[in-house]
Amino acid sequence: NAGVTQTPKFQVLKTGQSMTLQCAQDMNHEYMSWYRQDPGMGLRLIHYSVGAGITDQGEVPNGYNVSRSTTEDFPLRLLSAAPSQTSVYFCASSPQPTGGAGQPQHFGDGTRLSIL
Amino acid sequence: AQSVTQPDIHITVSEGASLELRCNYSYGATPYLFWYVQSPGQGLQLLLKYFSGDTLVQGIKGFEAEFKRSQSSFNLRKPSVHWSDAAEYFCAVVGWGTDKLIFGTGTRLQVFP
Numbered sequence: 001n002a003g004v005t006q007t008p009k010f011q012v013l014k015t016g017q018s019m020t021l022q023c024a025q026d027m028n029h030e031y032m033s034w035y036r037q038d039p040g041m042g043l044r045l046i047h048y049s050v051g052a053g054i055t056d057q058g059e060v061p062n063g064y065n066v067s068r069s070t071t072e073d074f075p076l077r078l079l080s081a082a083p084s085q086t087s088v089y090f091c092a093s094s095p096q097p098t099g100g101a102g103q104p105q106h107f108g109d110g111t112r113l114s115i116l
Numbered sequence: 117a118q119s120v121t122q123p124d125i126h127i128t129v130s131e132g133a134s135l136e137l138r139c140n141y142s143y144g145a146t147p148y149l150f151w152y153v154q155s156p157g158q159g160l161q162l163l164l165k166y167f168s169g170d171t172l173v174q175g176i177k178g179f180e181a182e183f184k185r186s187q188s189s190f191n192l193r194k195p196s197v198h199w200s201d202a203a204e205y206f207c208a209v210v211g212w213g214t215d216k217l218i219f220g221t222g223t224r225l226q227v228f229p
Contacts (some may be wrong), residue, residue: 004159033217040125042206042219043160058216090159104150105217107159 002026006091006108013081013115021076021111023091031094032074033105036060036087043090049074081115088112118143120209122220130228131199137192137223139207149190150208150217151181160206166190177201202227 007022025032033048035058045058049068063085065077074093078085092105121140129135141147148167152160164175171183181192190207207220 035219040221042221044219045216048216092160104162104165105160107152107161109157109159 004091004093004106004108006089006111008111009109010112011114013078013113015081015083015115017081018077018079019081021078021089021091021113023074023076023108024072025074025091025093025106026072027093027095027106028071029093029095029106030071031096031105032068033058033092034064034066034074034076035090035092036085037090037110038087046076046089083115086113086115118147118209118218120207120218120220122205122207122223124223125221126224126226128226128228129197132196135192135194135197135201135225137205137207137225139190139192139220140188141190141207141209142188143209146185147209149181149183150210151175151179151190151192152206152208152219153177154204154206154222156203163192163205197225197227199227199229201225 004025030051034046035043037043044060046064047066049055052068052071055066089111091108094105119142150165151163153163154160163179164173166173166183174180179194183190204222204224206222208217210217
């Protein structure tokens with residue numbers, strides 16, 4: 001059971017380039033989310049999804065797009081990378097939305113992204 | 117708006133000493149509360165959680181936390197710290213009716229032999 005798998009683990013981009021961070025989970029979890037982690041700021045929610053076909057914005061959504069075509073996958077897209085998006089990105093999943101059922105989230109190991 | 121505060125950015129303890137990491141939250145009702153640990157280069161691992169009932173909750177790796185409504189706190193404790201406990205610790209809160217987990221800024225724990 002792999003849990004939450006994120007790829008790639010590391011990536012360097014130039015300003016203006018686009019890329020997709022992949023996230024897959026094999027636990028049949030309905031709820032998935034993306035966070036970014038920056039020094040001194042904890043984790044901040046970018047986007048989340050309560051099920052296939054349903055996504056919503058979190059605290060810091062600007063510059064990022066998401067889609068959820070399957071239960072397993074929740075990719076995060078940077079359309080035009082900016083240096084301010086240099087961060088560590090974490091994907092997480094849980095059986096149900098955390099607030100509704102108090103389910104803890106399972107986290108991937110992160111993608112370390114640098115924008116030059 | 118809900119928020120969570122971890123007032124200690126960095127804590128250093130000697131191996132074998134006791135540990136208390138502070139967490140304060142702001143929310144009118146009883147929130148769902150979590151403590152996560154992050155080892156270097158890793159994702160977050162759940163240590164323990166509080167939903168309701170007994171205000172002292174036990175977690176993995178010998179950690180416990182106590183919910184104190186009067187102080188809006190959910191402090192994490194361990195009676196004897198091991199060198200392998202060196203990591204960053206995050207407190208998180210989510211309120212009833214929302215789907216969003218709000219994290220504190222984290223406390224980095226350093227353990228000296």
